[in-house]
Amino acid sequence: MNPLTPSQKHPTHIEVDLKQNEVRFTWGDGYRSLYTLDYLRQICPCADCDTARQESTVFETPAALNLEQPAEMVGNYAMQFFWADGHNAGIYTFEFLREASKSEVQESQS
Numbered sequence: 001m002n003p004l005t006p007s008q009k010h011p012t013h014i015e016v017d018l019k020q021n022e023v024r025f026t027w028g029d030g031y032r033s034l035y036t037l038d039y040l041r042q043i044c045p046c047a048d049c050d051t052a053r054q055e056s057t058v059f060e061t062p063a064a065l066n067l068e069q070p071a072e073m074v075g076n077y078a079m080q081f082f083w084a085d086g087h088n089a090g091i092y093t094f095e096f097l098r099e100a101s102k103s104e105v106q107e108s109q110s
């Protein structure tokens with residue numbers, strides 16, 4: 001896989017949709033990504049979750065965010081999500097998120 005270019009890991013728009021339980025990113029190169037909260041929680045990059053995955057502990061789903069404070073930017077390079085169960089140790093760098101993006105969102109033009 002080619003390394004990401006700066007525009008590919010630079011989001012121009014981030015939308016945390018607490019109704020649909022998904023997070024949408026638009027990237028500097030125009031690519032759009034959609035992440036369900038379940039998916040984001042499953043790939044949480046913190047050390048605890050990493051260990052849990054290695055022990056194949058199954059996370060309880062559906063994942064939900066803390067409605068008061070769902071997410072925050074970390075500097076200009078990452079997002080931090082605040083989960084309803086209090087977990088917030090994962091720092092999701094934009095590079096990580098872009099690489100974790102499974103497929104481009106196809107939205108109907110209206």
Ligand SMILES: [Zn+2]
Nearest residue numbers: 044046049090
């Ligand atoms: Zn975690």
